[in-house]
Amino acid sequence: MFSPDRYEFFCPVKTNSGSRALEHLPFELDTMNATKPFVITSQKDARRGLVDVIIDAFKDSGVTIGIFDGAPAAPGMKLIKELFTMYRDGGYDSLIAVGGGAVVDTAKILNIAVSGAPEDIERYAGSDLITKPLKPLVLVPTLSGTGYESSRYACIDTLSFSSCFLMPHLVVIDPRMIVFEDVETTAAASLVTLTHAVEVYTGPEKNPLSDSYAYAAIRFVMENLVSVIRDPRDGKGRLALVNAHNAAGCAFSNSTPGMAHRLGKAVGDACQLSWGLCMGILLPHILERQTSEDGYHIPGLLLPLAGFDVYAETPEHMKVQKAIGILYDFQRDLFEASRGAIVRSLKDAEVPEEMLRDIARKAAGRSSTGFDADVSLMVLEQAWKGK
Amino acid sequence: MNLPGYYEFCCRVKIIAGHDALEKIPDALAYLRARTPMIVSDKGVAGAGLIDIVTSAIKDGVTIGAVADDVTPDSDLQVVHRLARLYREKRCDSLIAVGGGSVMDTAKGVNILISENADDLMKFSGANALKRALKPLIAIPTTAGTGSEVTLVAVVKDHERHLKMAFVSYFLLPDVSVLDSRMTLSLPPAITAATGMDALAHAVEAYTCLAKNPLSDAHALAAINLIGENLVRVTRDPGDKNGRLAMANAATLAGIAFSNSMVGMVHTLGHSAGSVCGVPHGVCMAILLPYGLEYNMHKNGHLTAELLFPLGGAQVYAATPEGERADKVIALVRRINEDLHEASGGRHPRFFREVVDREGKQMVPREKLPEIAKTALSDGSLFYNPEDLDYDDFLMVMETSWEGEPLERRKIKKG
Ligand SMILES: [Fe+2]
Numbered sequence: 001m002f003s004p005d006r007y008e009f010f011c012p013v014k015t016n017s018g019s020r021a022l023e024h025l026p027f028e029l030d031t032m033n034a035t036k037p038f039v040i041t042s043q044k045d046a047r048r049g050l051v052d053v054i055i056d057a058f059k060d061s062g063v064t065i066g067i068f069d070g071a072p073a074a075p076g077m078k079l080i081k082e083l084f085t086m087y088r089d090g091g092y093d094s095l096i097a098v099g100g101g102a103v104v105d106t107a108k109i110l111n112i113a114v115s116g117a118p119e120d121i122e123r124y125a126g127s128d129l130i131t132k133p134l135k136p137l138v139l140v141p142t143l144s145g146t147g148y149e150s151s152r153y154a155c156i157d158t159l160s161f162s163s164c165f166l167m168p169h170l171v172v173i174d175p176r177m178i179v180f181e182d183v184e185t186t187a188a189a190s191l192v193t194l195t196h197a198v199e200v201y202t203g204p205e206k207n208p209l210s211d212s213y214a215y216a217a218i219r220f221v222m223e224n225l226v227s228v229i230r231d232p233r234d235g236k237g238r239l240a241l242v243n244a245h246n247a248a249g250c251a252f253s254n255s256t257p258g259m260a261h262r263l264g265k266a267v268g269d270a271c272q273l274s275w276g277l278c279m280g281i282l283l284p285h286i287l288e289r290q291t292s293e294d295g296y297h298i299p300g301l302l303l304p305l306a307g308f309d310v311y312a313e314t315p316e317h318m319k320v321q322k323a324i325g326i327l328y329d330f331q332r333d334l335f336e337a338s339r340g341a342i343v344r345s346l347k348d349a350e351v352p353e354e355m356l357r358d359i360a361r362k363a364a365g366r367s368s369t370g371f372d373a374d375v376s377l378m379v380l381e382q383a384w385k386g387k
Numbered sequence: 388m389n390l391p392g393y394y395e396f397c398c399r400v401k402i403i404a405g406h407d408a409l410e411k412i413p414d415a416l417a418y419l420r421a422r423t424p425m426i427v428s429d430k431g432v433a434g435a436g437l438i439d440i441v442t443s444a445i446k447d448g449v450t451i452g453a454v455a456d457d458v459t460p461d462s463d464l465q466v467v468h469r470l471a472r473l474y475r476e477k478r479c480d481s482l483i484a485v486g487g488g489s490v491m492d493t494a495k496g497v498n499i500l501i502s503e504n505a506d507d508l509m510k511f512s513g514a515n516a517l518k519r520a521l522k523p524l525i526a527i528p529t530t531a532g533t534g535s536e537v538t539l540v541a542v543v544k545d546h547e548r549h550l551k552m553a554f555v556s557y558f559l560l561p562d563v564s565v566l567d568s569r570m571t572l573s574l575p576p577a578i579t580a581a582t583g584m585d586a587l588a589h590a591v592e593a594y595t596c597l598a599k600n601p602l603s604d605a606h607a608l609a610a611i612n613l614i615g616e617n618l619v620r621v622t623r624d625p626g627d628k629n630g631r632l633a634m635a636n637a638a639t640l641a642g643i644a645f646s647n648s649m650v651g652m653v654h655t656l657g658h659s660a661g662s663v664c665g666v667p668h669g670v671c672m673a674i675l676l677p678y679g680l681e682y683n684m685h686k687n688g689h690l691t692a693e694l695l696f697p698l699g700g701a702q703v704y705a706a707t708p709e710g711e712r713a714d715k716v717i718a719l720v721r722r723i724n725e726d727l728h729e730a731s732g733g734r735h736p737r738f739f740r741e742v743v744d745r746e747g748k749q750m751v752p753r754e755k756l757p758e759i760a761k762t763a764l765s766d767g768s769l770f771y772n773p774e775d776l777d778y779d780d781f782l783m784v785m786e787t788s789w790e791g792e793p794l795e796r797r798k799i800k801k802g
Contacts, residue, residue, distance in 0.1 A: 001612040003633040006405025011398065014557070015602065018393030031557065033518045132420075133520075208613070208636050209402055212605035219388040220601070240390050243601060308696040312705035 002297060007207035010164055011250040013150055017173035017243055022053060022140065025096075026061035028170055032136040034094035038087050039067045040107045041098035045142060050098060053176050054140065066090045071099075075106045076157055080121065084113045094136040097168070098177070100145025100189065108154035108166045111137050125159040130166070139168035141242050143181045147192030147276065150249030167253060171246050175239050180232045183338045187229060188276030190241050193248040194221045195279035199258030200251040201304060202287065204295040213251035218304035220244035222330070230337040260286045263376055266363035271351050280334075281346055284327035285383045289375065291320050298323060328387045345386025356380040394600035398643045399557060400526075400537045404566035404636060406628055409441055412483070412525060413448020415563045419523035421481035423452040425474050427494040428485040430457060432529050435573050441485055441527065452479035462492035464545040464552075467508065471500040481523035484561070485570075488535045491526055495541035495559045498524050508543060509552060517556040526561035529570045531634035532582025532669055534589055534642015536564035566635040568628045576622045577734035579634075580727035581669030583618040586610060586638040587720075588653050588672035588679075593644035595683065595690045596651040597771045603648035606640045612697035613637035619723060622730040651772035653679035656784060659762035664751045666742050673727070674739055677720045678784050679772075680713070681794040685801050686773035688713040695719070738791035756785040775802050 016024055029037060041051055046069035058065055068083060087095075087110065095114070097107035112121050115134040124130050141149050150171050154161045197217035200210050221244045224237040232238070263286070264279030290296040299319035303311045305326045314322045334342040343349050346356075360376035403411050416422060424445075428438055433456040442451060455470050474482075474497060484494035499511050502521035511517055526536040541554040571579070590610035593603050614637045621630035657671035680691050692712035696704040699719055707715050727735040736742045739751040751759075760781035763769070769776065776784070780800060787794050 001609065001616060001633075003613060003629065003636055004404075005629075005632075006408065008401065008403050008411075010401040014395065014397035014399070016393075016395045017600075018391065021393065031515050031518070131418075207404075208609045208640055209606075212602065212609050212640065215608075216388055216601045216605045220390075223388060236390065240388070243390065247602065308693065308701075308704060312696065312701040 009209035014170045021172045021174040022057035026063050034136045036092050037094040037096045038092035039096045041069045042071045045099045071103045071106045083110050084118045087114050096138040098140045104149045105154045109156045127162045130163040137168045138170045140172050145189040147189040150246045152253040178238045183341050188274040190225045191276035191280035193245050195260045196252040197248040200255045202297050205255045210251045210254045213247040215304045217244040217248035226333045270359050282383045284324050346384040388601045396602040396647045401563045406568045408565045408567040409444035412445045421523045423450045423479050424481040424483045425453040425479040426483045428456040432486045453477040458490050458493045462489045462543045467496035470497045483525045485527045488533045491535040492541045496543040512552040514555040517558040524561045526564045530582040531638040532585040537642040538646045568632040571631045576731035580622045580735040584673035585669040586641040587614045588676045589641035589645035592650040593648045595687045598648040603644040607644040608697045610637045610640035615698040619726045649771040655766045655769045659759045663759045677717045678788050680717050683773040739789040
């Protein structure tokens with residue numbers, strides 16, 4: 001097994017997952033010395049009754065909670081300032097983010113403000129500028145996430161933040177919260193998750209700790225995504241997917257984002273497509289490319305993708321081919337299970353071919369290391385055509 | 388990947404690993420807003436020159452406030468108090484624990500006193516009695532086995548009042564664990580073997596006992612794979628730096644796995660053999676591990692079978708028919724014990740009757756087995772073992788593992 005010469009790993013997240021996990025919340029808050037949490041969620045999640053489950057969980061605890069259920073899809077600084085005032089005036093001492101995406105961004109950024117002052121926020125935009133722990137932040141995820149919820153990343157307006165202190169202290173995955181979502185939403189977060197976990201597992205910063213989180217995430221997605229897309233009533237599958245989102249967020253926070261992540265985002269931003277869909281299309285094409293480059297660990301990927309038996313039966317020199325083949329098969333299975341909604345090429349995603357050059361240049365310009373515009377363009381062209 | 392009805396998983400310890408990881412300690416301390424650490428260790432560690440390695444690696448980046456290298460082999464309340472006084476006197480602001488389990492326990496006890504500005508440690512004993520972060524604590528393990536660099540438990544003994552205090556809190560987790568190959572390079576083969584088998588027992592019991600979960604499973608699989616590839620190798624060739632680092636990684640992974648999923652009967656009996664006869668913990672683990680797997684086979688044989696992949700490697704796994712994999716794992720564990728026995732010049736015992744103390748005296752006389760079996764009855768770790776054991780069952784396991792005979796399958800109860 002690969003054991004690197006040196007590495008660092010840090011994951012402050014505690015995960016509680018399973019039946020009635022929310023009922024442990026009052027106890028968990030007490031261990032963090034928090035007594036009055038401020039809950040942040042979206043109208044959509046409030047309307048479908050998810051907040052009631054949270055309220056129920058606190059019923060006999062004697063803990064007072066505050067609830068803000070108006071987090072919009074695109075929160076701005078103005079909202080953060082309003083929430084800051086509510087938090088301060090209400091005497092809260094901790095945050096609970098219920099949901100995914102913008103709700104969690106809002107809670108993470110608000111946490112910077114309430115742990116210091118709202119004026120601080122801009123100052124901390126960037127990488128690793130927050131230098132001390134923030135207030136306790138609990139994440140209660142749903143299936144409508146982006147795959148970034150438990151990670152060290154957050155963004156608001158044009159500002160983006162990266163710090164391990166932004167990661168939630170506690171993630172409570174409760175089956176009652178993991179309700180059905182539409183195909184696109186379900187696939188988006190899980191494909192971001194798969195991409196992040198695969199890039200951690202195969203990338204130059206591979207190490208046994210981040211591998212453990214990535215391994216669990218990849219197995220869960222491979223075992224459950226197709227079945228949940230085919231039949232969203234698969235509750236155990238949905239729960240497994242959210243476990244995957246969480247584990248991959250932890251792994252991803254310990255590694256420099258890889259090429260599929262960067263290019264996928266660039267395509268998604270340029271064409272208003274979901275990042276996950278783009279990353280999912282690009283991933284096998286990029287891995288094919290990386291097999292001939294130094295510093296990547298592609299053969300071992302067959303293990304989390306396919307499990308012990310397939311890995312053990314596949315001769316050494318066939319492992320890369322097999323792993324990439326499995327990812328293409330996976331694209332096909334998702335395409336079929338979603339009745340064509342999850343497409344397999346950038347062309348089918350309606351990315352104009354003439355935009356590829358521009359996207360490649362932008363993505364290369366953004367990156368600090370690794371790949372230049374020519375390589376990006378080559379990969380984009382392949383992914384445009386599809387397998 | 389198995390997804391149990393409910394699980395919890397947490398390891399908030401930052402891991403810094405490498406052949407030159409110690410050099411990163413000043414930065415790690417600065418990040419924790421500390422710069423005057425007190426080093427806590429014991430005579431054995433200091434005698435092996437390890438404190439010198441640590442101090443020379445960090446002295447340019449921090450002020451070493453104090454070095455207390457006289458922690459007793461058994462954590463002791465008076466020592467904890469004495470070190471807390473020293474810490475305050477020298478105006479230290481953080482702790483660096485260099486050593487094994489008792490050094491870590493002692494440092495955690497000291498940390499409670501100095502952080503809470505308290506005189507009475509007892510007030511904080513039990514589960515979750517601590518409510519806030521303690522002073523920065525950096526753990527540097529000097530064996531690759533116990534995993535105490537990533538566990539949230541501390542045990543401090545009050546030898547005067549014959550009390551044992553246990554502390555359980557996430558706040559007891561070290562902030563940083565530094566895994567540096569230099570810390571285990573001089574470990575003698577027999578200790579390398581025993582501590583490595585302790586790590587293997589952690590990972591195997593985490594994977595095969597009742598409180599397993601997907602994240603502890605992933606950590607356990609990685610640990611078992613690293614141990615399968617490296618333990619016999621480093622016992623034969625102690626200077627193998629890469630093998631040493633791989634074992635340090637394995638012990639930490641196994642520690643994370645078992646502290647998030649608990650252990651079973653191997654530890655139950657190991658604890659009592661340790662307390663009744665003073666057998667080192669790792670030695671108990673090495674001897675008992677195959678018996679634990681045999682005893683639970685009818686309950687978790689399918690899980691044991693899966694372990695052939697990480698332990699024996701992909702080829703052995705593929706070459707072994709599914710129905711024979713669990714037996715093969717048990718045979719492999721016995722094989723590893725044989726190899727370690729040979730690689731340590733016979734110092735690594737394979738059965739309890741082979742365990743001797745420094746004077747060569749047998750440590751587990753046969754007539755002590757009933758007492759060991761009786762003591763095991765009151766150990767909490769049995770709770771997570773797949774099959775139940777009563778006094779007769781414990782005695783049977785002790786008798787066979789004393790002789791070195793495999794368990795007779797038909798005598799195992801099936802509840
Ligand atoms: Fe142990």
